[in-house]
Structures are given as structure tokens and as C-alpha cells.
Amino acid sequence: MSARASQGRNVATNSLAQIGHCGLFLLTLLAAIPRSFRYLRETIRQLWFVGAMSLTIIMVCGLFVGMVLMLQLYHVLSIFGGTSASGMVVALSVYRELGPVVTALLFAGRAGTAITAEIGLMRATDQISAMEMMAVDPIAYVATPRFLAGLIAMPLLSCVFSAMAIFGGHLVGVTWLGIDNGTFWANMTAVVDVRTDIVNGVLLKSLVFGAVVSLIAVFQGFTTPPTSEGVAYATTRTVVASSIAILALDFVLTAFLM
Amino acid sequence: MTDPVDATPDDATLVRIRGLTTVLGGKTIFDALDMDIPRGKITSIMGPSGTGKTTLLKHITGQMHGDAGSVHVDGREVAALSRQGLYKLREGIGYLFQNSALLTDFDVFENVAFPLRQHTTLPEVLIRNLVLMKLQAVGLRGAARLMPNELSGGMMRRVALARAIVFDPQLILYDEPFVGLDPVALNQVLKLILTLNQTLGITSVVVSHELAAVQQIADQVMLLSNGKVVAQGDPKTIADDGSPWTRQFFGGEADGPIPFRYPAGDYATELGFAGAAK
Numbered sequence: 001m002s003a004r005a006s007q008g009r010n011v012a013t014n015s016l017a018q019i020g021h022c023g024l025f026l027l028t029l030l031a032a033i034p035r036s037f038r039y040l041r042e043t044i045r046q047l048w049f050v051g052a053m054s055l056t057i058i059m060v061c062g063l064f065v066g067m068v069l070m071l072q073l074y075h076v077l078s079i080f081g082g083t084s085a086s087g088m089v090v091a092l093s094v095y096r097e098l099g100p101v102v103t104a105l106l107f108a109g110r111a112g113t114a115i116t117a118e119i120g121l122m123r124a125t126d127q128i129s130a131m132e133m134m135a136v137d138p139i140a141y142v143a144t145p146r147f148l149a150g151l152i153a154m155p156l157l158s159c160v161f162s163a164m165a166i167f168g169g170h171l172v173g174v175t176w177l178g179i180d181n182g183t184f185w186a187n188m189t190a191v192v193d194v195r196t197d198i199v200n201g202v203l204l205k206s207l208v209f210g211a212v213v214s215l216i217a218v219f220q221g222f223t224t225p226p227t228s229e230g231v232a233y234a235t236t237r238t239v240v241a242s243s244i245a246i247l248a249l250d251f252v253l254t255a256f257l258m
Numbered sequence: 259m260t261d262p263v264d265a266t267p268d269d270a271t272l273v274r275i276r277g278l279t280t281v282l283g284g285k286t287i288f289d290a291l292d293m294d295i296p297r298g299k300i301t302s303i304m305g306p307s308g309t310g311k312t313t314l315l316k317h318i319t320g321q322m323h324g325d326a327g328s329v330h331v332d333g334r335e336v337a338a339l340s341r342q343g344l345y346k347l348r349e350g351i352g353y354l355f356q357n358s359a360l361l362t363d364f365d366v367f368e369n370v371a372f373p374l375r376q377h378t379t380l381p382e383v384l385i386r387n388l389v390l391m392k393l394q395a396v397g398l399r400g401a402a403r404l405m406p407n408e409l410s411g412g413m414m415r416r417v418a419l420a421r422a423i424v425f426d427p428q429l430i431l432y433d434e435p436f437v438g439l440d441p442v443a444l445n446q447v448l449k450l451i452l453t454l455n456q457t458l459g460i461t462s463v464v465v466s467h468e469l470a471a472v473q474q475i476a477d478q479v480m481l482l483s484n485g486k487v488v489a490q491g492d493p494k495t496i497a498d499d500g501s502p503w504t505r506q507f508f509g510g511e512a513d514g515p516i517p518f519r520y521p522a523g524d525y526a527t528e529l530g531f532a533g534a535a536k
Contacts, residue, residue, distance in 0.1 A: 126359035133319060134373045134421075135345035135352040 021215035026220045028139055029147055035137060036144035043145040047239070050111035051153030053093055055160065058103060062161035065098055066090060066168025074177050087184035088191045090169035095197040097161035101250050104209035106161075108152060108242035115146050116238040119221025120231035128222075143222060147214045154210025155203050162202055163205075200257045208249060213242045272297040272429060272461045273318055277327035280313065281533050287313055287483030288324060290305050300455050300462040302472040302493065305482035306507065311465040312356060314482070315431045318463070319351055322346045331429070349377060352422035352430040356437075358414040360406040360421075366393070367402040372419045377425075394452055397443070411438040418424075419447065423454060430454070432464045435473050469497065469508060480509060483516045498500040 036043065057249050071088040119142060122128050131138045166188075173179040192198070224234035273295035280288040284477060287310040295301050303311050316328050321337040329336045331347060356407040360369050370389045374380060380388075386477040393399040396416040406414060415438055422430055432451070436444055452475045454460045466472050473493045474477060481496070481503055488503040489496060497508040506514030526532050 122362075124356055125362070126355050127361055129321065130355060130359035130361070131352075132375065133348055133351070133355075134320065134350040136344070136372075136376050137341075 005067075020218045021223070022215065025222070026201060029143055029215070029218070032144045033136065033138040033148070035140040039141050039145055042141060043148050046145045046149035047153060050107075050115070050149045051156060054107060054110050054126070054153070054157055057106055058157045058161050059164050061102065061106055062099075062164030063168040063171075065102060065161075066094065066165030066170075069093060069098070069165070069174045070169040070172040070177075074179075076175060076203055081109045083179055084183045085187055086173055086179065087169060088187040089193050090173070092197065093187045094162050094169075096163040096201040096254075097250070099165065099202050100158050100205035101246060103158040103161040103206060104154065104246045105243060107150070107157060107210070108213045108217070108239055108246070111150065111153075112213050112238045112242055113235045114149055115214070115217040116221040116224070116235045117231055119143070119146075119218065120224040120226070120234050121160060122229070123224065124226035124231065132221065143218045146218050147211075149212045149215070150214025151207065154213070157194070158202050159204035182208055196257075204257070205250065206251055208253060209246050212245045212249060216241050267474070270296055272332055273463070274330040275317075276330075278316070278317065278324045278329060279326040280310070280322070280324040282313075286485050288317075288327075290327065292487055293359055293480065293487055295461065295463055296477070297461050298455070298459045299477040300451065300464060300475050302350065302464045302466060302476040302479045303482055304479055304507070306518075307467075309482050310485065311372070311482060312433055315353070315433055315463065315465060318431065319348060319353060325331040349425070350428045350429040351427065354415075354418050354422045354430070354432045354435055356433040358406075358411075360414055360417055363406050364407050365403050366398060366409070366417050368425050369406070369417055373421065373424055388424065389420075392424050393417075395423075396420045397446055399447055407497065412440060414442065415439065418446065419450070423450075423460075426454075426458055427460065429461045429463070432462065432466075434465055434467075436468050444471065451475055469493070483507070488515070 070086060073089050074083055077083045077086050077089075119128075122142065128138045128142065131141060134242050170184060174181050174184050220234040220238045220241075224230045271294045273293070275291055275293040278288045278291040278293075279286070291314075293314075303314060305311055313322060317324060318331060318336065320339065323337045332350075333346060334343070334348070336344070337419070361372060364372065367389055370392055371385050374385050374388060378385075390399055390402065393402055396419055398413060398416055398420065399411065401409065401417075406417070406469045409417065415435065419432075419435065422432075430451075435447060439447060448471060451462055451464065455462055455475075464472065464476065476493045479489075479491065480487045481494045483503055489499060489501050499502055500516060502515050505511070506516050512518040522528070524532065
């Protein structure tokens with residue numbers, strides 16, 4: 001076997017081992033959920049950190065995504081005289097794909113990396129061991145509240161992102177480019193289906209993405225070598241693994257939900 | 259399921275270690291180690307760096323398990339305990355970490371209050387008073403609202419000490435408690451360890467390199483080297499027992515039965531002088 005083939009095989013084996021390890025960690029995490037109910041305050045604190053503190057970046061990015069999308073669509077649709085449909089297309093693109101996917105990518109970059117780095121540093125400074133020594137289960141106290149916070153925050157952030165994107169589209173389309181306000185909203189409400197586009201699109205997808213990103217972030221934090229280099233690698237791995245997982249799962253979910 | 263309890267727990271011995279063998283990364287840390295830590299006494303574990311003193315504390319608290327042998331704490335075999343059993347055992351153990359391990363999200367007060375909040379339903383006023391009493395004992399009542407990053411290394415150690423004793427546990431494990439303390443703080447910490455032992459009968463295990471400090475408080479000293487207890491006795495006289503281990507360790511000599519140099523190949527060969535010597 002050539003060196004390159006051997007290296008490729010090692011990468012594949014390591015990746016599979018990581019996925020298996022992460023699956024087992026998920027089971028530990030789920031089993032700890034009943035025990036973590038007594039740390040409700042910690043879950044709320046994490047919800048504030050990963051949810052409320054991410055609002056600014058989510059709102060700003062949502063606004064600009066909606067604005068640029070409308071700008072592009074307007075110029076393309078104007079060729080066919082179909083600019084009145086641009087609001088509708090913006091809404092469908094945002095609800096079905098851009099809302100949950102871009103929110104999840106931003107969430108991984110902002111909250112996921114912070115969770116990994118925080119837990120990694122807690123390990124490096126023996127804080128996790130100290131909890132163990134004080135008979136406090138770190139999975140129930142540290143991991144599960146962060147996981148649940150991500151799970152709850154993602155759909156909410158995705159809704160905020162989508163609303164801001166629609167607002168951005170309206171701002172450019174109606175206020176700047178002169179699309180009729182009534183047409184903009186009428187076309188949108190005529191086509192957008194609550195179950196298909198909002199529940200399956202925004203909420204379900206972002207719930208799955210929230211679970212995956214939070215799981216990866218917490219798992220990387222708990223399994224990183226307790227060194228500065230280890231923490232740096234773990235935060236990078238959180239972004240890379242989360243991004244790949246989000247895009248791959250988006251395809252799978254879209255295929256099943258269409 | 260109830261956790262197994264030794265049929266004949268020894269009233270005089272709180273921690274009993276028998277035949278403990280641990281190999282980490284190919285290196286033998288403990289080689290059939292036997293050790294008894296008496297109840298209600300202050301025992302100091304001494305030994306050269308890297309000899310496994312902190313690892314020994316981790317075995318006592320169930321953070322690590324040996325490859326062979328047993329560790330019994332208060333009649334319970336640590337390796338055989340369930341997770342709940344282990345946590346129950348740890349509720350009765352205070353542990354002072356070498357690097358303090360304060361929770362960086364919380365201020366000094368909340369760090370000390372943390373075990374109380376997790377394991378009791380005491381009213382807030384009682385928690386407050388207990389925490390302030392412990393902080394007063396380590397001289398940091400005035401620093402209650404400072405964050406860990408605002409403390410010096412010595413202050414962090416004293417906060418960690420207050421946290422370790424907040425429950426008045428039956429056993430306290432001190433991992434290098436005297437490092438980074440100025441003479442005044444050192445004296446107060448020594449007095450505190452002694453007071454806890456004398457007034458509450460708390461068993462203490464002190465891992466330290468500082469013989470002068472240890473001599474003031476310890477009832478017995480155990481010198482650990484090459485995975486075994488190589489000398490044991492009264493702290494006042496152990497340095498003069500005449501054994502090669504105590505002579506080398508307390509005399510600070512490089513050569514002797516306690517290895518100073520990490521195993522390595524031939525020095526001249528590694529420097530490239532081997533050929534020139536021929």
C-alpha cells in the first residue's frame with residue numbers, strides 16, 4: 001500500500017472513530033439531561049450566552065443577506081419582467097435554506113468555538129477535575145446545559161435571522177428599487193406554506209443543526225488535550241466539523257422534507 | 259445497588275493501600291505500594307518530583323485506578339464504587355489542587371460556596387456565614403467579591419483551601435499547599451491545618467517538598483521513591499534516620515538511590531564526542 005493510501009486510510013479510520021466516540025458522548029449527554037434539571041440556572045445562563053449574546057451578529061448578517069439576495073434577484077428577474085416575484089423568492093430562499101444554514105454556520109463560529117474553548121480551558125486548569133472532586137457531575141453541570149442552550153437558541157436565532165433577512169429584502173426591494181409594497185407581501189404570503197417552509201424549513205432544520213453544533217462543540221471541549229495547542233486545534237475542529245455536518249445534513253433533510 | 263464496604267474496616271486507618279501497581283506510558287509509577295494513612299492524623303507524603311505523589315492522591319479519590327492492588331478509604335474499595343458511591347465518598351473528602359483549580363466564572367465567595375450550594379439546601383444566610391467563616395480563617399474575607407483573575411497565586415491557593423474545608427470533611431488532601439505563600443500566609447495555613455486536625459479530628463494528607471513546614475504539623479512522614487515508600491517515620495527524626503534515601507533527599511544530593519537524572523543514553527555519544535575519544 002502506498003504511503004498516501006495508508007495516510008488516507010488512517011484519516012478515514014480516525015474520522016470514523018471520532019464519530020463513534022461522539023455518538024457515545026451524545027448518549028452520555030442525553031442520559032445526564034434528567035440530572036441537569038437541577039442546574040436550570042446554569043442552562044439559563046448559557047442560553048443568555050449562546051442565544052442573547054449572538055443576537056447582534058445574527059441580526060446584522062440576516063439583514064445583509066436579505067439585502068444582497070434581493071439586489072441579485074431583482075437584476076436577474078428584471079430581465080424577464082418578473083421583479084414582482086422577487087419578494088417571494090427571497091422568502092422561500094431564506095425560510096428553506098439560508099435562514100437555518102447561515103444561522104447555524106454563524107452559531108458554530110460564534111457560540112460553538114466559545115463553548116469548546118471554555119470547556120477546553122476548564123479542563124486545562126483542572127476546573128473539571130475540581131468539580132469531579134466536589135462530587136459535581138461535569139457532564140450534568142457543564143456539558144448538558146450548554147447542549148440544551150444550543151438546542152433551544154438555534155431555532156429562535158434562525159427565526160430572528162429570517163425575519164431580518166425579509167426586512168432587508170423589503171428595504172432594498174420596496175424602499176430602494178421601487179417594488180410595490182402590496183405585491184411584495186401578497187406574493188410572499190401566497191406562496192409561503194407554514195408547515196413546509198416555516199416548521200420544516202426554519203424550525204426543524206435549525207433544531208437539528210443546533211443539536212449537532214452544540215454536540216460537536218461540547219464534545220471537542222471535553223476531549224481536547226488540556227494544553228493551549230490542544231484547545232486551539234479543538235476550536236478549529238469545531239468550526240470545520242460543524243460546517244461540514246451542517247451542509248451535509250442540510251442536503252439530507254432537504255431531500256427528505258421536500 | 260449498594261457499594262461494597264470492607265467487612266472489617268480498621269478504625270485506626272482511614273486510607274489503606276495494598277499492593278498498588280500503576281504503570282503509565284510504560285513507566286512504573288507504583289510498584290506494589292503498601293501504605294496506611296491513620297485516621298485523625300496529619301500524614302505528609304514527600305518525595306522527588308515525578309515520583310507519583312499527586313497520582314497517589316488521584317488514586318485515593320478515584321480519579322485514577324491502579325493496574326493491580328487496592329485502595330480502601332474508610333473501609334470502601336475505591337475502584338469498586340459506583341459513580342454515585344464515588345461521589346458520596348468525595349463529599350467527605352476535601353481536595354486542594356496544586357494549581358488551585360478555582361472556577362473562573364465565579365468570584366471568591368461563590369467558589370467557596372459552590373460545594374454547599376450543590377449538596378445542601380441550607381438557607382442563604384447560613385451559606386453566607388459559613389463561607390465568610392472559612393474565608394476569615396484563610397484571611398481573605400475582604401476579598402470575597404474579587405474574581406480569581408484578580409488574585410495572586412498565593413491568594414488563589416488560600417481560596418482553594420477555604421473551598422476544600424468548607425464542608426469540614428473527614429479527609430483533606432493537600433497537594434503542595436505551601437507553594438507560593440509568603441511567610442505570614444504560610445504560618446497561618448500551617449496553623450489552620452493543625453487546628454482542623456486538632457479540633458475536628460480531620461485526617462489530613464499533605465503532599466509537600468518543604469520539610470521545615472511539614473515538621474511543624476505532621477504526625478508522620480512517608481518518603482516515596484521508585485514506586486514504594488522508602489522511608490517512614492516521625493518528621494523530627496526522619497531526616498536523621500541514616501538511610502541512603504533520606505540522606506540524599508533531605509541533603510539535596512544528586513547522586514544516590516533516588517534518580518535525579520531522567521534515563522538517557524550515553525552523554526558523550528549524544529554530544530558526538532564518542533568517536534573522538536577512541
